[in-house]
Amino acid sequence: MFDWLTGLVEQGGAAGVALLMLAENVFPPIPSELIMPMAGYLAALGRLDGVAVVLAGTLGSVLGAWFWYGLGRALGRERLLRLVARHGHWATISTGETGAALAWFARRGEWAVFLGRMVPVVRTLISIPAGINRMPQGRFLLLTALGSLIWVGALTLAGWVLKEQYARVEDWLDPVTTLIVAGVIVTYVWRVIRLRARARR
Numbered sequence: 001m002f003d004w005l006t007g008l009v010e011q012g013g014a015a016g017v018a019l020l021m022l023a024e025n026v027f028p029p030i031p032s033e034l035i036m037p038m039a040g041y042l043a044a045l046g047r048l049d050g051v052a053v054v055l056a057g058t059l060g061s062v063l064g065a066w067f068w069y070g071l072g073r074a075l076g077r078e079r080l081l082r083l084v085a086r087h088g089h090w091a092t093i094s095t096g097e098t099g100a101a102l103a104w105f106a107r108r109g110e111w112a113v114f115l116g117r118m119v120p121v122v123r124t125l126i127s128i129p130a131g132i133n134r135m136p137q138g139r140f141l142l143l144t145a146l147g148s149l150i151w152v153g154a155l156t157l158a159g160w161v162l163k164e165q166y167a168r169v170e171d172w173l174d175p176v177t178t179l180i181v182a183g184v185i186v187t188y189v190w191r192v193i194r195l196r197a198r199a200r201r
Helices: 002-026 032-044 050-091 095-108 111-116 127-132 137-200
Strands: none
Touching (some): 095 111, 095 127, 111 127, 127 137
């Protein structure tokens, strides 16, 4: 699995990293906690450009966040909650989580957008209340870009550091990577089934 993921990221290059991070923010196939360290590891080996990887990962994150911001802005609170109740299971988003993101935004204000980019699950949802509350688009994109840059940069750096330790962890890295991806898939399927059943009730 490790070799397959490194091949996938290397073949796609910076553009592939951007697309994977965009997809991760809209629909969670492979988490950023795997994508960016992998890209950082390849950059450390000289097979990708480190700066391009960080910028591409940040761009993908911002575009994914912008999608949810636009959806929140276009639909408004009530229509969005109805949409999430009916179809949110496909993105593993519940009305409870959406409501929590709305409440967090109400308490923390616009800084929730910046801080939320570094918190799993929240980084996807926090864009919705920003859109619903019609946060100025330029400010939203700036805070999202800054928060994403820190998160993406930290994950890429972790992968870069991994290069020095690769010989030590080579034997267990592949099964651990396989376990993480399998866990993500199982969790996704379980959440889809659970949230779909709840939506039907």
